[in-house]
Amino acid sequence: MSDRTDEQEMQVPVIRTGQAPGKLDKDEFARRYRAHFADPLFEGTDLEPILERAWEAYRDGHKAPRTRKAGPSFADPEYELSCDWLAAREAIQSAALRHADRARPCRILIVNGSPRNDRTCPGEMAKSFRLAKIAEEVITRAGAECDLLDLSLVTSEYGRVIYPCKGCVSTAMPLCHWPCSCYPHHSLGQVNDWMADIYPRWVAAHGILVVTPVHWNQVPGVLKLMMDRLVCADGGNPDPTLTGGKNAALAKKRELDGWHYPRHLKGRAFGVVVHADTEGAQAVRRALVDWMTAMELQQADGPAALDRFIGYYESYATSHEALDRDVAVQQEVRIVAQALLREAEQLRRTGPEDAGLPPAPRPK
Numbered sequence: 001m002s003d004r005t006d007e008q009e010m011q012v013p014v015i016r017t018g019q020a021p022g023k024l025d026k027d028e029f030a031r032r033y034r035a036h037f038a039d040p041l042f043e044g045t046d047l048e049p050i051l052e053r054a055w056e057a058y059r060d061g062h063k064a065p066r067t068r069k070a071g072p073s074f075a076d077p078e079y080e081l082s083c084d085w086l087a088a089r090e091a092i093q094s095a096a097l098r099h100a101d102r103a104r105p106c107r108i109l110i111v112n113g114s115p116r117n118d119r120t121c122p123g124e125m126a127k128s129f130r131l132a133k134i135a136e137e138v139i140t141r142a143g144a145e146c147d148l149l150d151l152s153l154v155t156s157e158y159g160r161v162i163y164p165c166k167g168c169v170s171t172a173m174p175l176c177h178w179p180c181s182c183y184p185h186h187s188l189g190q191v192n193d194w195m196a197d198i199y200p201r202w203v204a205a206h207g208i209l210v211v212t213p214v215h216w217n218q219v220p221g222v223l224k225l226m227m228d229r230l231v232c233a234d235g236g237n238p239d240p241t242l243t244g245g246k247n248a249a250l251a252k253k254r255e256l257d258g259w260h261y262p263r264h265l266k267g268r269a270f271g272v273v274v275h276a277d278t279e280g281a282q283a284v285r286r287a288l289v290d291w292m293t294a295m296e297l298q299q300a301d302g303p304a305a306l307d308r309f310i311g312y313y314e315s316y317a318t319s320h321e322a323l324d325r326d327v328a329v330q331q332e333v334r335i336v337a338q339a340l341l342r343e344a345e346q347l348r349r350t351g352p353e354d355a356g357l358p359p360a361p362r363p364k
Helices: 006-010 026-037 048-060 085-101 127-141 195-204 221-233 250-254 281-294 316-327 327-351
Strands: 067-069 080-082 107-112 145-150 207-213 269-276 307-311
Touching: 006 281, 026 048, 067 085, 067 281, 080 085, 085 195, 107 127, 107 281, 107 327, 127 145, 127 207, 127 316, 127 327, 145 195, 195 221, 207 281, 207 327, 269 281, 269 327, 281 307, 307 327
Parallel strands: 107 145, 107 207, 207 269, 269 307
Antiparallel strands: 067 080
């Protein structure tokens, strides 16, 4: 992959440290832990035994308290892998089999990128959700399978969390595991990571449709969390034993020795629907198209990347009424769904357009 000498290949860049603060002391840990039980309903409950165990897990760094040997399908069969990670991997493998099963109908994943729904503070459903349901109707009527991923559940369901990406890939690509092994982190209380369920939904799909509003000229936070955590699908390492888990020096050496950057979602079709009320629709649409194109997903032909204003500079209070009146944008969403389904079915028959071409000389 390069003209480096053996001596140069053996050199590992210096691991730069010193940013992160030290661990909390026990008093501060206890204060933060007790904050989860501020409701008067917990008054009189003896939390001390549980707090003590939680403190010990934090103090001793029990990230993955349940592990088992990796087994023969890994580079180091004796390495102790997290049982949580292994379960996530098995779910992805099952989803990959479903994706490859030609006897099953075409499957489309629709992602509602809005954080708004009527069971949380806004008290009203999102326009993105309504547009997603329009697309869902088109897909199911055509006889395809449709999976609607509503990211607003992050804001409205107990324990429904997408944690932020920690940026492992910026240290070295092989340190970014597929699926992500950064979570759960039990000693930090970083549990119930929804991405373990979301990864298989992307893998099983033949086509992806992202429907989202614009927030401050960007995608909403819930959508960006998912996007960032999908970095492991684009070049991520499917064997954590290659890097000794999270050994930064070993991961750097693996990358410098030559990394193949596997594209775990390559060849799926995609479409995009972005709506805004004043500005940012085109920029967000372009950003989403660029993101999925970079992962080597394939944009559906025709009008499959839509950006529109709904209720342009009108009152927020009447935005749903504006959508009711805008029958043109509703029809445009139907057309996007039809174009995406057509592309997804075509890709199932023929494979991606670049099939048979040599690999990219600079994949990242």
